[in-house]
Amino acid sequence: MTSASQALAEFAVGLSYERIPPEVIERAKDCLIDTVGACVFGAELPWSKTVIGYAERNSAPGQCSVLGTGIKLRAPFACLANGATAHAYELDCLCEPSVGIHPSAALAVPGLAVGQGRKRAGADVLAAVVAGYEVLYRIGDAARHSIEKLGFHSPGIVGVFGTAVVVGRLFGLNAQQMANAFGIAGSLSSGLMEFSRTGGMVKRLHLGRSAEGGFLAAVLARDGYTGPAGVFEGKFGVLNTFCRDADPARLTRDLGSDWHVLKTKIKRYACHSTAQIPVTVALQLKKTHGISGDDVAGMTIAANEKTVNQHAINEPKDLTMAQYSAPFCTSLALYLDPTDPRVFSEESLNHPGIRALAKSARVELHKTGSGFYTPACRVTLRLKNGKEVSAEGDDFKGTPTMPLTRPELLEKFLKLTAHHERSRAERLFGQLAAADKLADMSALDFAI
Numbered sequence: 001m002t003s004a005s006q007a008l009a010e011f012a013v014g015l016s017y018e019r020i021p022p023e024v025i026e027r028a029k030d031c032l033i034d035t036v037g038a039c040v041f042g043a044e045l046p047w048s049k050t051v052i053g054y055a056e057r058n059s060a061p062g063q064c065s066v067l068g069t070g071i072k073l074r075a076p077f078a079c080l081a082n083g084a085t086a087h088a089y090e091l092d093c094l095c096e097p098s099v100g101i102h103p104s105a106a107l108a109v110p111g112l113a114v115g116q117g118r119k120r121a122g123a124d125v126l127a128a129v130v131a132g133y134e135v136l137y138r139i140g141d142a143a144r145h146s147i148e149k150l151g152f153h154s155p156g157i158v159g160v161f162g163t164a165v166v167v168g169r170l171f172g173l174n175a176q177q178m179a180n181a182f183g184i185a186g187s188l189s190s191g192l193m194e195f196s197r198t199g200g201m202v203k204r205l206h207l208g209r210s211a212e213g214g215f216l217a218a219v220l221a222r223d224g225y226t227g228p229a230g231v232f233e234g235k236f237g238v239l240n241t242f243c244r245d246a247d248p249a250r251l252t253r254d255l256g257s258d259w260h261v262l263k264t265k266i267k268r269y270a271c272h273s274t275a276q277i278p279v280t281v282a283l284q285l286k287k288t289h290g291i292s293g294d295d296v297a298g299m300t301i302a303a304n305e306k307t308v309n310q311h312a313i314n315e316p317k318d319l320t321m322a323q324y325s326a327p328f329c330t331s332l333a334l335y336l337d338p339t340d341p342r343v344f345s346e347e348s349l350n351h352p353g354i355r356a357l358a359k360s361a362r363v364e365l366h367k368t369g370s371g372f373y374t375p376a377c378r379v380t381l382r383l384k385n386g387k388e389v390s391a392e393g394d395d396f397k398g399t400p401t402m403p404l405t406r407p408e409l410l411e412k413f414l415k416l417t418a419h420h421e422r423s424r425a426e427r428l429f430g431q432l433a434a435a436d437k438l439a440d441m442s443a444l445d446f447a448i
Helices: 004-014 022-042 046-058 075-086 103-117 122-142 154-170 175-188 202-222 273-289 305-310 319-324 326-335 352-360 406-417 422-433
Strands: 061-065 296-303 362-365 377-383 388-393
Touching: 004 122, 004 154, 004 175, 022 075, 022 103, 022 122, 022 406, 022 422, 046 075, 046 202, 061 075, 061 103, 075 103, 075 202, 103 122, 103 154, 103 202, 122 154, 154 175, 154 202, 175 202, 202 319, 273 296, 273 305, 273 326, 273 377, 273 388, 296 305, 296 326, 296 352, 305 362, 319 326, 326 352, 406 422
Parallel strands: 296 362
Antiparallel strands: 296 377, 377 388
């Protein structure tokens, strides 16, 4: 009987660029563009500089850019640094419906690093990203949203497998080597959710480590190292160790015919996915009723089970927790402009009005039921004049049903790279938007 890892490996190495629909390639390019923007912005942050400094001190000279800097490292250290900067400020893309994956750090980061280092064509990198996305999504989907319920951070657990596909393809692994890469990657999964309770910068590191780990797994497999065939569905495999009530059949369901890349979701605001719709609804109320945070006496957010259980953080201790907190981010939107990523700052964290409103906010389960990731959300504001206003939403600009156009994606890209030279940022955007035409990814200048 063929194992899931063998079936996924055969798909991953056998997928040709020509088989991929054009609209899927375009979404993969959107993922690359959004990731580069997030990395360039993230590279300026103090916690990112700590990781970049570690990588620079320990890497031999290389050909792979630390995005947003002039530093070039060997690929595994570039994966570590760029994976951490991609997720450094809650700006990296996701998917909808969510299955707990971050294609930015897991797929785009290693694709860009190895594409540069091995001078691969843009089409090769895009095909690798698509193959990795299809494998990665299915692993997250098979987990049935249970990873984080058990206290593990889903992107840190599953991201290594997506990276293994991308790196494995660009290094020319065969199906058996790719299956071994999966087996190795399973022992490199890591990431705990305690940051959501007591703070710390470490959440940002999880995605850097998963990219670094996936690279290691692919290279070791190429060189003959082996891993267990039952890494996914085995008794002590990922789905039975990091999950509960997983569905292994989802690992290979509609493989090669259902393109999950099209489910890519690009964030509108620099906060966790669960806060994107509450913030959008709060902005709608703010505009419709001509109010600001100073007019609000209290707030109730009705949302999904994940938001209630993991993101109802009323008094965040640091910026990581603040960006993870639905009450804080929604309160911030009533005082400031959340489309500017720079307002998610230490100054905002210590803003008396934002903190007071977030502290008093109530987060409850939405009437739609207990779906862990159900998008529907209702925000109710109790105003100081005695009135109550509310609005509901289940979408925001950037989701698959309301995707960003390329001009809108350029607008976000430039916001994230505005501290660099605009003309060079625009040129890089154009090159990434035409990545399928590039003969050599090393020709890209990421030091914008």
